[in-house]
Amino acid sequence: MTHDRAMTPDIHKRIIEHLNSVVLMFDEGLKLQYINPVGEMMFGMSSHHMVGQSLSRLIYRTDLVQALGGALDAGHPFTERECEIEVSPNKTVIVDLTAIPLMEPNQPSGLLVEMTQMDRQLRIAKEENLLALNQATRSLVRNMAHEIKNPLGGIRGTAQLLERELEEEELREHTGIIISEVDRLQKLVDRMLGPNTLPQMKMVNIHEVLERVKQIVEVDLPEGVNIRRDYDISLPEIYGDKDQLIQALMNLIRNAIQAVGHEGEITLKTRVQRQYTIGHQRYRLVADISVIDNGPGVPESLQEKIFFPMVTGRSDGSGLGLAISQSLINQHRGLIECRSQPGNTVFSVLIPLDDHGDGDKHG
Template identity: 55%
Template sequence: MDEQSREIAFRATENLTVAMMALDSDMRLTYINPAGENLFGVSARKAIGMALESLLPGYTHIHESLRQALTNDQSFSERELPLVIAGKRQVTVDCIVTPMQEPNQQPMLLVEWLLLDRHLRISREENLIVQHNATSALVRGMAHEIKNPLGGLRGAAQLLERELNSAELKEYTTIIIEEADRLKNLVDRMLGPNQLPRLQDVNIHQILERVRTLVAAEAPASIKIERDYDPSLPDMIGDNDQLLQALLNIVRNAVQALGERGTITLRSRIQRQFTIGQKRHKLVIRLDIVDDGPGIAPELLESIFYPMVTGRAEGTGLGLSIAQTLINQHHGLIECTSEPGNTIFTLLLPLEPDNE
């Protein structure tokens, strides 16, 4: 295979969801596709020329197996290989190695990393979407059944109030009316937004900065809000107010989880060839809201996006449910992982407009 043929073959991998890289005889990267950039959290510009040991430090057995494959011109594969990426992210992959040695050409290795976690993630996302849709349908049905008798109670209290001459007795009808209104507002909040997004070009970093400013004014001074933005992110199509509300709900939730002290990090990244549910997108904006608080109880983690589910006695359990609905309306999704000292809410938003 000549140099031109190799270049064509590499270009054919650009749209694959499998992470692929090419290594020269010194175990240095000569190519990495977008899925590989996403897996290893490094840009192609930075990765090209990098030693594999720098990208995957500590995996001596893998590096030795790759060298032997190149020396012996022999393919091999390893199944369900656990890796720690960038010293913290744990993944499980299948690794397939193919030597490419042609006459008058430098020998090289083609390495495929099939991310097994991706299939588990897609399945989890599908379940999350189905659960959210089912819960929304249930809540809307319940809301209809609740609001009708509430309207009747409020109307009857108003009629009774007109017939009463005692101010003391009217206090009771006022309580009935106010409580009926409060319950109606609560039901309306459970239903979430009732308007479709008003789509326009929005700068996600401007929204993040607005959220940071609002929350910093409310939070204790001992809570730090740090930024880790990717400045190359382009504008996206979305509803500025709805995205602001979704992010505000999540960041305020993080502040409440921290209490009086801690750090919140707002992080933005771009994901290439990324699947949300069953739909694959060329570009997805990933927003991480990270806090170093006590974490979410494992028994709550699977249901935190349900209405009325909260780990705080004073909480309503509506903020995250509303945020999920708002992001769903942008064809996106919110995920959460949590352990003590590291809770991450991840917002995934397709960059390109949905044409369906």
């Protein structure tokens, strides 16, 4: 064993540093000796600042700290599932936690703590469902839209013929209604069918896209509504279709404006996320473009299904905006996620930034 270790001094380190689980090693006095990079990320602090600190200063939960101390004293492993811990004053994570006392002969004892972040796994499972459902509904909607679209031309043409034959102004009003309603339906099915041109993929500066969308919506923005920017200007360009990105973000911003009503704040925020999983795929770098509003939030009853077509919480809504945005972003290998509570609703558009192709499976 010792011999192996000497031959491959780095391999254990490499494994631990690239594990998806958080690994912490405490000494017999429950002071931190080691934390791996995923752990640093979860605690939002560098190893340099954490090593040497005692357990109770890292995890703000007395019962858990006691249980871990007890495990070390008794020499018994300790496990807690879906355990909620506060890793910093304003960040809580849910983890599956296992603590193993290490007591090999001739070595100081210690406590090895391993944590797997749960909300991350739940999130991935949820996304996979979302992607599958989205694909199924998308084809259903397209077929329906085609069926509705076909007779519309005939109805409109016939109503126009009729209109010409009618002499009374009052009767012509009725044909006028038929025609304008047909036009409305036509627009609706065109939206349901989505863009019918192939995407024109180029390198796109997402801040230009956001500025454009902002400019368009500001024309008739209620006076009490403010659009704030919080851009990370180091965000690299995205490989995508500019018009589709404009449309996808426009739908999100329109929804935010509708949500806040006469008064409120909308924030356009961009960030880079590292080692992010979208669907099955893990990417090294992902652009995170968020539209945040301080409106009342997505109604509880709709939260699970707002990305489905025809799901709307507004009397004059079509319920298509989010379904279309989601499918446009899916075409960019990305995903839209939503987190909402009263006063804080975040729609995040996540698009991989890795070089074209399939991303980094091993990353």
